[in-house]
Amino acid sequence: MSMTTPPGWYADQGVPGTERWWDGNAWTAHTRPLGGTAPVAGPYQQPYRQPPTVPPGPAGGRGGGRARGLAVAGVGVLVAAAIVVGVTLLGDDGTTTVPRSAPTTTTGEPAPGPTAGTGESPTAEPSADPDVLVDQLNGITLPIPDDWEKSDSLVDRAVTMTTVADRECPGETNRYCRYGRVMSATATQTDADSPEALAKEDIQDASDALYDEDTIGNTPYGNVTSHTVVKSEAVSVTGRTGYLVRWKVTTGKGQGGYVQSLAFPSAIGAGSLVVVRFAFDAGPEGPPVSGMDTITKGIRTIGDSTGGVGSSIGPS
Template identity: 55%
Template sequence: MGRHGLDRAPPRARGPEGAGAPAPGGGTGRAKAVALIAAGAVLVAAIVTGALVLGDDGDGAETRTAPTSAPPAPNGPSATTPEASPSPSTSEPSADDPAVVEDQLNGVTFPLLDGWVRPQYVAQDDVVMTTDGTYDCPGGVGLCRHGLVFSRTVTENDEKSPEALAKADIKNAADEAYDRDTLGRELYGGIESHQQVESGPVAVAGRAGYLVRWRVRTAKGPGGYVQSLVFPSSVGTESPVLVRYVFDAGEDGPPLADMDRITKGIRPFGDADTGGGVGSSIGPPD
């Protein structure tokens, strides 16, 4: 009697590979087939494992057996690449004639002389051109420009005489340029004195106008020149047009003759040849 009191059958003989004896009915071929399938499965698993372990072939190419769960790459360039960084904007060439500045309201153009530019970052209204660049004001506050030209329509009163309007405006032109600005600051330490250096009729864009020019001396800095020029507009109701000139004196200021060059170069829209007339030739003051 065997263990637990039960008789056991004698053990069956084992094959040479140690596999169990074949089942009744001649299952030897079937057993071999099963063994081959099992061996093939082991071989496939080994190949897959090797592919995963050796996925990087050293040349940067990566072999993957299935899609990864990593997020897709962004559609555009990375924010850290140079292409994604904003580049300085380049202004497009102006469609306007680079040699003139337009005052569309009053229907005239101004010549843009050497050293003069279209206004940029200018706080004052009605500026049509400035000298290039700024400097620290002599009064120790703010930034100043060596030259400005303004153009506006006179609407404050019914006066139509260019002479009367120019004479009435010149003091305001001096005060606003060299006494106190709109914030009440004395950019030049205030005006100490003024002297009239030029006045008289002048032809502007084929119209009879009038100008008055002052030399202004300030407490700080070299002072400057202001000029009020008035002429009838060539459009609409022909309202008077007031052009103010503000030129710093001294070697850093624009040439005083530029006042006359700009005045002679004012033209109506579409008429580049208009000009000349009584008083059109005005030499620089002594």
């Protein structure tokens, strides 16, 4: 009887000099230098705390990506490519480049990890509950609302979900934008020493990345022209004190949207800060803004059946 390799950092054979996080069932997008103490710079990530024992690594695994410099972090991997008639690409901003009907082939995904002691690939177990998005590295789950779905692409080394529905981007032809996007990742390259400081620092970058100019200079919403602070308050997330900042952004094209940066200590390890970015398009077809609060309240530690609190713990 074989035993599945436990979660941990293992050498990535597809990218020499790199280790990739194996979550016990599949490779994730999280990478770091081989033998290093910090993951490769992804969005919002703070210095990595070395986990306990790291067993001998599984063979195999690939990685790839492209980087974009942000004030908080360099943009990490965007694992999706489509080649036949054209290219379909889910970007930082949740947009999709057409032709939409072109057949797609996913590339750059990590290869399956082996089963310990056999050299064989393990049989992947069901990817958990379809109603929750799992951020394995930070030990949390986020509820997936009705008419939303997990993204097949890993954006900025973040776990991501989007609305199922999309439409042609208001500022670009032949590009399609999702009405709602949420992504969770560990924070890095920031001097913020508290959830409040991080949320207030990250909101501008979130607004730029989700509604302004994308990584290749496209402006699917015609740039952000102004913003209004809708909410700025402390909240409790998974029993820990966090902080959120929410903006209503006005864009050059379309009806704009709502952007939120939610920061709180990770549920595992030494409590590195986590940022969850939200982008909900405004207008009748966009998700209700109250959905941001619903998702926040539903954030849980992995295995916790009670869930996070997500309620205000102080004056706005």
